[in-house]
Amino acid sequence: MAKLESQGEFLIAPDPDRAGLTRALRGTDQTGAEVEIAVVEERPLTIFLNSQEIVTAMTIGDYPEYLALGFLKNQGMLGPEDVVTGVDYDDDLEVVVVRTAVETSHEEKLKKKTRTSGCAVGTVFGDMMEGLQDVRLPATELRASWLYALASQINRTPSLYLTAGAIHGTVLCQQDRPLVYMEDVGRHNAVDKIAGWMLQEQVTAEDKILYTTGRLTSEMVIKTSMMGIPVLASRSGFTAWGVEIAREVGLTLIGRMRGQRFVCLAGEERLIRDIDPATVPEEAGKHRRKSARKAE
C-alpha cells in the first residue's frame, strides 16, 4: 500500500498577502467590541471576444487574462481552430479583450441568437450542452492515496480562504501533486482561471485531476469535461444531474472528501484503492473547511 507523501511545489499558489485581494474592514463582534477583519474583494470584469461583449463576471481580480481565456474556452466560444492573437486587460475600465486572428464562429452565432432569443445566457448554456455531446474522457486511473495526499497538502496551504473566508478554491493536480491553486469569489471563476492557464501554457489534460471546494453541480462537471480533465474531486456534495453527466462522459467523480471519508459516484472502475483509509489521519479542526456532519 502507498504512503502519504508530499512532493514538489505549486506552480501557482494563492498569495493571500497580495495587495488588492482583501480589505481590512471595521465592525463589531457579538459582545459589541470593535473588530477589524480581512474581507475578500469582489470586482466586476467584463469579458469581450474581439468586439463582442460576452459577460460581466464578479471576481477577486487576480489573473483577469486567465479568467477571460478560460471562460471563453469552457463556454465553447474558443475552439482549437481559433488563434488567440492577444489578451488585453484594462485595469481602469475593468475590461479584458480576447482577440483572435479571425472572427470566431461563436461570435457570429451569438449575434444571431441574441437577436432572436433576447439573452445569451440561455444560448451559452445550450452551447455548453451541445459541445459536450462528443466528449468522451480518457479512462485515466486514479489512486485513492493521491486523493488523500492532495487534500492534506491543499488544506495546509496558506490561502485567501484561511485569511478571509467567503471564497472558493480549485486546484489543478497531477497524481499526488497540486500544481495550480486558484481562488475566487465568483461561482466558477476559479476553474475558468485554471482553464485559461492550461490554454496559455498548452498543458495536457488527460493526466490531471481537478480538486474543488465547491459543490459538484452540472456546471462544474461540464466545465471539467470541456477541459478534458478525467477526474473531479470535491469536499462538497453532488447534484443528480452532475452525476448523470459525469457518468455519460466518463468523468471520475469523487465527493464528500473529508479526512478518511469520500464517496465515488462515477468511475469506480478507474479507482485504484491502494491505501487503507483507516491509516489516513482525520482532519485537524483548524484545517477543516466544513464540518464532518454525520448526515453526510
Add this chain to the structure above:
Amino acid sequence: MAKLESQGEFLIAPDPDRAGLTRALRGTDQTGAEVEIAVVEERPLTIFLNSQEIVTAMTIGDYPEYLALGFLKNQGMLGPEDVVTGVDYDDDLEVVVVRTAVETSHEEKLKKKTRTSGCAVGTVFGDMMEGLQDVRLPATELRASWLYALASQINRTPSLYLTAGAIHGTVLCQQDRPLVYMEDVGRHNAVDKIAGWMLQEQVTAEDKILYTTGRLTSEMVIKTSMMGIPVLASRSGFTAWGVEIAREVGLTLIGRMRGQRFVCLAGEERLIRDIDPATVPEEAGKHRRKSARKAE
C-alpha cells in the same frame, strides 16, 4: 435581557421528503463498500417575460412560479406599475412564462440592449446597480436575541440540506420567527423564490429579516436591498463590495453567525444588544453547517 424562545410555525418550510427533489444514487465509499446516498436534483428552468426569453436558471424545481416572479422582480424587470396577469409553468418544457397586462419597459430595453451589446448578462447587472441608486432602507431595529433564536430554530428544521447537502437555504423572518424557508441548488434562487412569494402575497418588507446560509456577496446584498428588507444575516462571510453597498443603502449586515459569535459590518447603530452572548449555547455538532474555524 431577553431569553431565547421559539414561537409559531413556518408558513413554508422545506419538504425534504417531497418526490422529485432528491434522487437516491448508488456509489462506493472510501472502503469500497456500496452506498446509496440522497442527492439533490438540478433542472434547467427557462424564464420568459411575456414573449421575451430572459434567462435559464438551474433549480431544484420546487416553486418555479415564485422563482420566476422573484427573479424578474429582483432584476428590476417587474416594477410596482406592472400588473402580473398570469404565471404559467410548463413542467415538460421546463419553461415558466410571466405575463403582464402591458409589455414592460424592461422588455423593450432588453431587446434594444441585446442588439447592441450582445448579451443580457452585463445589461441585467447594470440595471440592478441602476435600480439600487434610489434605495434607502428603513432604519428598522434588530435585536441580537432574535438572531440567536432564528439560527437555533433554522438549524433544527428538517431540510434538504440535512438530507442531501449541496444546497443553500434562505429564510424570511420577522423578529424571532422564521416564516418562509426556501432551499435551492442555484446560487440565488432561494432568495428569488422568497421574493416571488412576497410579491404574490403582498407581504411588507420593512419589518423582515433575511437569513441565508450563503456568502454575503454584492449580489446577495443587492437582491435583499431590492426586496426592501433592512436586515441580512448569514452563517458565512462577507465580500468588500457587499459591505460597501450595504453601508450605502442602510442595510444591517450580520455575518459569520455561529453559536455565540457573529460580526456586524453595517448597521451597528440599529443593533440592540439585548442578550448576553455568553448565555447562548454553542452549536451542537449535528446542527452545524460549517465548522467554527479559529481563523474566522
